[in-house]
Amino acid sequence: MEENKMAEETKKSYDEDFKRHIVELYEAGQTRAELAKAYNLHPTSVSNWIKYYKASKSFKAKDNLTDEQKQIRELEKQLKDKQMEIDVLKKAMVVMLKP
Numbered sequence: 001m002e003e004n005k006m007a008e009e010t011k012k013s014y015d016e017d018f019k020r021h022i023v024e025l026y027e028a029g030q031t032r033a034e035l036a037k038a039y040n041l042h043p044t045s046v047s048n049w050i051k052y053y054k055a056s057k058s059f060k061a062k063d064n065l066t067d068e069q070k071q072i073r074e075l076e077k078q079l080k081d082k083q084m085e086i087d088v089l090k091k092a093m094v095v096m097l098k099p
Helices: 002-008 016-027 032-038 043-056 067-097
Strands: none
Touching: 016 032, 016 043, 032 043
16 A cells, blocks of 8 residues: 555655755755754755755756766766767768679
8 A cells, every 4th residue: 555655646846946945945944854854844955955056056866966976977978978979971872882
């Protein structure tokens, strides 16, 4: 039965104004636990919003990547591009070698 309850729950989405409001309340002195309880939020969500906002004034994950994570994303993009180039060249070679 516990599995059914978890399967029925959907991931809640909050807009940036709401998240900013929560961060402002935290900065005004409320604790993470108080905010989570008062607004029926998961404590980890509150902590992440505070951490992200302090780091970059943004709640978007892409704005809160470490330098290493950004470099990995860039390298993955470059690798994907090169793999596509190789596939195109392989297909071109097959076409050109046909009699």
